[in-house]
Amino acid sequence: MDLDWLVNLILDYLPGFFAPRTQRILNSPCIPLDQDIPLGSQHFPTTALLPDDIKRLSLSGPDAQSLCDPYELGRAVISLQLEIAARRDSALIDTSPMPYFLDIDLIRTIVPSKSVQENVKILLQIATENGMNSADVRKLWGWTALPYTTRNAGLARDAGVQGKELGTGRLHGLAGCVNDQDIWLLENEARLRLISRRAALCQDTAPVPWSYGLIPLHELPVALTQPFNVLESNGSTVALRICRPASLPGFCVLGRKVKSNLYVQPSLEAFEASWASMSGEVLKGLDWDNVFVAGGLVLGTLLTPQGVMENGDVHAPDEWQASDIDLYIYGLPLDEANKKLEEIARTVTLYSSWPTRRVQIVLKLMKAPGDILLNFDLDPCAIGYDGAEVWMLPRFVRALETGYTNFTMDMVNGHYLGDRKSSRDTRIFKYAAKGFGLRFLPQYLDYLPSHLSVDRLASQADKWTQRCIHNRILVDIKVPIQVRGWPPAIGGTLPRIAHSDLDHYMQHSPGSGQSCLNGFSLLMRHVALWEEEAKGNVLIKERVYAENSYGEAVAFADLMYDDTPRYRWDQKFDMVDFCKEIRSFNQEETKIISQSLRHYQADLKLDKAKNSVRRLTYGTDIDDIFSRVHDLEVILVLSEDFVSFSNSILEQAMTDVGHPSTFPPLTIISKSRITQECLVSWKLDYALNWQMLDRRIDELREVLWIYHNTFQHAVFSHRAQQMISHAFRRSTRETEEEEGEAFAEWVARKPYHVGPGNHVYNL
Structure with a gap:
């Protein structure tokens, strides 16, 4: 079927989206009190700012009933997302892997094995040999393609005082050069993402190493722009004390637990000694090849240096008592990743009793450790350990210095298939309790109209x-x-x-x-x-x-992936009760689906004995988990055509990655005599459970999850809105102006209440 008319989606359906920007922002805080609007339209506030690609999804096709066909809409959304991804990938392939500074290839001169100071000398020598004057050399340190440590070392060398900044704003006349430290960090990370994406697509003869732009622990003193002291005890260095600024430009919240000084591990050796204690040595004997630990526990290890525990500003290990060890497998194809997973499971005891650390293996096929760090939502989480070195993003170091995560719209609209995932309420308040607040940069506040304070x-x-x-x-x-x-x-x-x-x-x-x-x-x-x-x-x-x-x-309800039961990991944890909770959750989900069928499709029957829901599973060992009997199973209502469409995508994608399916992932359980829909079992095995195996699989999974959500709650009339919302959330903001406009829209949005009769009240 020709889907061209579907690839234009919202213009007639949601005209309020496309008012001029100024009008949208001015009107956004002013939803009329007691305005009577359709319940479904609450999914799309008229203040939403839609990118051009999403505007193309217009429900203005020749068939007025097309809005009621969520399956054609689902195809259109998948097609659009794949098209956008292909267009972006094509543009990356056609670009140079690294930019030039004033027509000089300076990046290739940076040698990872040399110290930061040595690389600064090499850069200056090459710049001088190419006729750069002293003014241009000074501007070089504002170039956002440089590693953060190189930038800071260059500034310190020129100024004679560590941490002296270039000033604020942008260097006029030089593309990619920025004075302001925080804006420099944002643009530098954008460059790191481009390098990472290109490395995944191209076979360059001289690829940029994945560690480019990341900061190893031994370079932390060079990366710091705030004053710091080296603390010693009995002739040994025990910690670095970072002196944080008394105030920061912008708007800061959640800062009451931000410490005035921060103590961190002074060396890799000190970190590894604390890591053995913090992790309980549960990873002892692990082959670290293609394995990376990232997130909270690595942060906790860095912030708990031994020997200065009597100081009130020092974080205590107990703050991370309930933290898990999050393992990532990177740089491997599917079969090898599964072998690595089995190897980890046989080497590491996956404990199920408090207080031994839980080990969680994140089923996301990442290309390199840098990709893992770039995907983190909050700045103090962007740190990891590969068994030999601690790696940090520049924004992580900045968070150490300031005590704040710098807000970006990715925290609201990010996504796991994007470069940076969105954040969650729990995580923001969790890290506020650990001493990391939230900061809105002055450059973001400048995008707000005068009436928004x-x-x-x-x-x-x-x-x-x-x-x-x-x-x-x-x-x-x-x-x-x-x-x-x-x-x-x-x-x-x-x-x-x-x-x-x-x-x-x-x-x-x-x-x-x-x-x-x-x-x-x-x-x-x-x-x-x-x-x-x-x-x-x-x-x-x-x-x-x-x-x-x-x-x-x-x-x-949006794409609620993590709607599974929350079970506390503390001294009250009991494995028997936990397994019981999993069984109860699956049984309740099966019950909800049966109720939805009675409400929506009475002639579709679910045989609970043959096709009970299995959203969660557990087993005695890895072989048990990998067996077919433990495949996850989700029940959906789909059209027969969409089942065929889905299976064709999944089977082709699995064949292309060298892992042909031995069974159709989606199977029809029963067919309706009234409509073209049917009851479907969607099974995910040890291959399909991996994310980022193939974009086609990921995009289809997103749409299937929307169908699951709306079917489970018997709200079928809102599937079109869910699809458009999904496309909106996946949209990217390519320019600084788009980011600023999205921020202004977000700030302008007022809380509201929907009362009886679907009347909307601003609160």
């Missing part, structure tokens, strides 16, 4: 939160304890409050699903609650996070 919006949000706290306390005073449904707010010395007490029904946006990250004002309400706890005024009820407070509107 972040200080004013934050103040309004704080007042809202104070009212919610007051009202919650009044309720708990008046309502008998036996009917409250949760532990009393009044108890002990402090009132107990949950993020769910700030619940505003159906807070949703195309970019990030149901989350307090859907708008600046909404986020600030939850920030205000966190601040109240940090000040000692309330206790936040644990584990009821903001992101779980906006899930009641199932009609607008």
